[in-house]
Amino acid sequence: MKVFNLSVLYKGAPKVVLLKGAYDLTSFGYFQRGSVEEFMRFTGQIIVERTQIGMRATVKEQEYNCHVYVRNDSLAGVVITDHEYPPRVAFTLINKFLDQFATEVSCSVWPTATESSVEFKALEKLLADYQTPEKADAMTRLQSDLDETKIIMHSTIDSMLQRGEKLDDLVAKSDALSTQSKTFYKTARKANSCCVIL
Incomplete structure (x- = not known):
């Protein structure tokens, strides 16, 4: 998973203006x-130009995803990632840096500003922080932990099932199983043992 570009743009009346960009190339x-940087700038501007105010979109271009969100105040964010990067995290990132940008840079300068005239260092740090979505995003971290727990559970069950004769002994000695359940288990084992493919 990789994030290549974060961009803040302003969707003005005559044209889209790039206010700030950060790149990992x-x-x-x-x-x-x-x-590549020039192409990413161009792509970001085209996508913002064609996205309606208040809308989010993901545009696929070869092995890249371009995630865009244009806010109601015409401030727009673009995140360019590979296909493996979770779109939900990309849009969370866009919201985060647009909110931060709006508080640090006055909206009165957005229509006339240029990339060199805008001071916004947070974009570089966010680009580095979000390279690993599990570290930056709590929901992704939780999902990763759940996936890991599921894998551990499956490997524990699998390792138990590989010891078939010991499982038989456990079933026979168990007080938690009724006689009917024990009989069902023995019958199922016998029925399935005839069908083993070597």
């Missing part, structure tokens, strides 16, 4: 990075 060749 380390996975690209050194001589490709300038062109």
